[in-house]
Structures are given as structure tokens and as C-alpha cells.
Amino acid sequence: MAGNNRRVSGKKGARIGSGGKRRRALEGKGPTPPAEMRKGHPKQRAAQARARRAQARSQRRGAGKSASELVVGRNPVVEALREGVPASTLYVQQFIDNDERxxxxxQLAVERGGIHLMEAPRPELDRMTNGLNHQGLVLQVPPYEYAHPEDLIDAAHDAGEDPLIVALDGVTDPRNLGAVVRSVSAFGGHGVVVPERRAAGMTAGAWKASAGTAARTPVARATNLTRALEAYRKAGLMVVGLAADGEAELGELDVLDGPVAIVVGSEGKGLSRLVGETCDIRVRIPMPGGAESLNAGVAAGIVLYEAARRRA
Structure with a gap:
């Protein structure tokens, strides 16, 4: 019949189709998102309510200042979750381009558990991050719970061991702090002490640099580092300061197998005057290669290795 272009059964010829116009409709839409991310799902409403309550508690504790830290951007958020950085809420932009990251x-947030998933419009995420390029992902890291300097001594005594503690003086790079925490954990130390002011704290960057060891190695915060070191001396610890012009060399030091607090200063300025005067002895690390100084993470690792070797 004229005008009839349908293929007749049993005859050769092209079958009439969509010309590929419906190809998109036939493509898969990826794995089903978790219940907390499905619009209108009861679990999503419950997760959003929990997140709002947690945020309100953080704001009350902060008394007008941020009591938590935000990790911003797809790669930083994924890396933080991979490294086990503590997190309370993962904010995901509405209608986000759902890529692999x-x-x-x-998936990581759901598998870890205890992390609220909250969908938010882009303007809200812009406001939270002060206009940073968040790429639709924002991770809220709760405030770190610092120990008291005396807690580190108590933990050593509870384990039947002589205290091995590292104190940082003027170290402001969180990655250095994380590296020191990692070394303390690796060589059997009992914790790290940092000053309350003008010093690095346990941020997401420090957690990442610690490679997860911050979960089992306490960090204590001292209101006054000099007084904390004096208290350690009264408790029977030898306070050893690392200094390029130290009166003794590391290989000559014979106190590392007993109760000791190792004080590490910043790479540029070294130990402050008051902290240096509080130390029982100042020690230098021999560097035959001619380098003038080492960063705090490397210097602490060398001395901690020597202490672990002697204690073994």
C-alpha cells in the first residue's frame, strides 16, 4: 500500500526505529542513592532533623564562633573520609552532578555510620563556606576533644610504662602536628602536648597527616606550656629540648629509656626562651649532610626512634 513504510513480516529491509533519539531514556541512572538522600523519604527527614539539632548544639557551644571545621570540595571531602577524619555531617548540594567522587x-559516609547526610541548596552551601568553591560537597568536622597534660602521664602509668611524651613549642603547621602524632604512635609514645595559643591544633589536616593514628594517640592542650613542662619535671620526667646549639648530642643522651618529655620547636625559630630555660637538657641531632635544621615532624621521629630503640 502506498505510504505504508512498515516492515512486512518475512521481508528484508530496515526496521523503523527511533533513530537513537530514545537512547538516553534507556541508559541506567546509576545505583539507588541511600534512603537519607531520597527526597521525601522518612529517613531523609529524620537525618536532616538530626543534623539541624547537631548544628544548633555546636553553635551554642561555640558561643558565637565556629566550634567546628568544614572540609570543602569533592577531592578534600573524599580524602578526609578515606583517612577516617571524624565527621558529624556531610552536606550535599541539591541536584548535584552525581560523579564518582x-x-x-x-558510600563512605554511610559505611562509617554516625555521619548525618543532609541535602542543601547551593546558596546555603555558599553561605556556610563563605563563597569557597565547595563543588557541592561540604564535610563538617566536630571540635577535637583535647586531653589534659596530666592525662598522658596517667595513661603511661596505667600501662605500667615510663612516660614518653612530645611537646611542641610554636609549631603552627597542622601537617607537622599530624606527623608528630603518627611518630608518637609508631614508637610507643603516650601523647603530644600543644600550647593553647599560637600553635597548630587538631584540624582535619592534622588528622589526615596522622594517617588515622590520632584516634588512639591523645593530644593534650596546655594553657601555658612552660608551666606544663614544670609540672612534668615535678612528676619525675626529664624534659629534653631539641636545639641546633644543644650542649649534648643525641647519641650521648642516656635519659631516653626513662620518663621523658621531648620538646620540639619550630623549624625557623626553635625553642622559645622560657621553654628552653625550663628544659633539663638541650640536645642537638647530628647532621653530617650539612642541613641547618629539620622540621618538627622529622626531628621528633628521629628522637622517638632512638628512645624506642633504647627502651627495647
């Missing part, structure tokens, strides 16, 4: 962030 977004899917991995959601």
Missing part, C-alpha cells in the same frame, strides 16, 4: 563520599 560524590558517589564515593556518600
Amino acid at each position: 560524590v558517589r564515593e563520599a556518600l
Whole structure:
């Protein structure tokens, strides 16, 4: 019949189709998102309510200042979740382009448990991050719970061991702090002490640099580092300061197998005057290669290795 272009059964010829116009409709839409991310799902409403309550508690504790830290951007968020950085809420932008990093962030948050998933419009995330390029992912890290300097001594005594503690003086790079925490954990130390002011704290960057060891190695915060070191001396610890012009060399030091607090200063300025005067002895690390100084993470690792070797 004229005008009839349908293929007749049993005859050769092209079958009439969509010309590929419906190809998109036939493509898969990826794995089903978790219940907390499905619009209108009861679990999503419950997760959003929990997140709002947690945020309100943080704001009350902060008394007008931020009591938590935000990790911003797809790669930083995924890396933080991979490294086990503590997190309370993962904010995901509404109608976000669902790429591999977004899917991995959601999967890691769900697998870890205890992390609220909250969908938010882009303007809200812009406001939270002060206009940073968040790429639709924001991770809220709760405030770190610091120990008291005396807690580190108590932990050593509870374990039947002589205290091995590292104190940082003027170290402001969180990555250095994380590296020191990692070394303390690796060589059997009992914790790290940092000053309350003008010093690095346990931020997400420090957690990442610690490679997860911050979960089992306490960090204590001292209101006054000099007084904390004096208290350690009264408790029977030898306070050993690292200094390029130290009167003794590390190989000559014979106190590392007993109760000791090792004080490490910043790479540029070294130990402050008051902290240096509080030390029982100042020690230098021999460097035959001619380098003038080492960063705090490397210097602490060398001395901690020597202490672990002697204690073994």
C-alpha cells in the first residue's frame, strides 16, 4: 500500500526505529542513592532533623564562633573520609552532578555510620563556606576533644610504662602536628602536648597527616606550656629540648629509656626562651649532610626512634 513504510513480516529491509533519539531514556541512572538522600523519604527527614539539632548544639557551644571545621570540595571531602577524619555531617548540594567522587563520599559516609547526610541548596552551601568553591560537597568536622597534660602521664602509668611524651613549642603547621602524632604512635609514645595559643591544633589536616593514628594517640592542650613542662619535671620526667646549639648530642643522651618529655620547636625559630630555660637538657641531632635544621615532624621521629630503640 502506498505510504505504508512498515516492515512486512518475512521481508528484508530496515526496521523503523527511533533513530537513537530514545537512547538516553534507556541508559541506567546509576545505583539507588541511600534512603537519607531520597527526597521525601522518612529517613531523609529524620537525618536532616538530626543534623539541624547537631548544628544548633555546636553553635551554642561555640558561643558565637565556629566550634567546628568544614572540609570543602569533592577531592578534600573524599580524602578526609578515606583517612577516617571524624565527621558529624556531610552536606550535599541539591541536584548535584552525581560523579564518582560524590558517589564515593556518600558510600563512605554511610559505611562509617554516625555521619548525618543532609541535602542543601547551593546558596546555603555558599553561605556556610563563605563563597569557597565547595563543588557541592561540604564535610563538617566536630571540635577535637583535647586531653589534659596530666592525662598522658596517667595513661603511661596505667600501662605500667615510663612516660614518653612530645611537646611542641610554636609549631603552627597542622601537617607537622599530624606527623608528630603518627611518630608518637609508631614508637610507643603516650601523647603530644600543644600550647593553647599560637600553635597548630587538631584540624582535619592534622588528622589526615596522622594517617588515622590520632584516634588512639591523645593530644593534650596546655594553657601555658612552660608551666606544663614544670609540672612534668615535678612528676619525675626529664624534659629534653631539641636545639641546633644543644650542649649534648643525641647519641650521648642516656635519659631516653626513662620518663621523658621531648620538646620540639619550630623549624625557623626553635625553642622559645622560657621553654628552653625550663628544659633539663638541650640536645642537638647530628647532621653530617650539612642541613641547618629539620622540621618538627622529622626531628621528633628521629628522637622517638632512638628512645624506642633504647627502651627495647
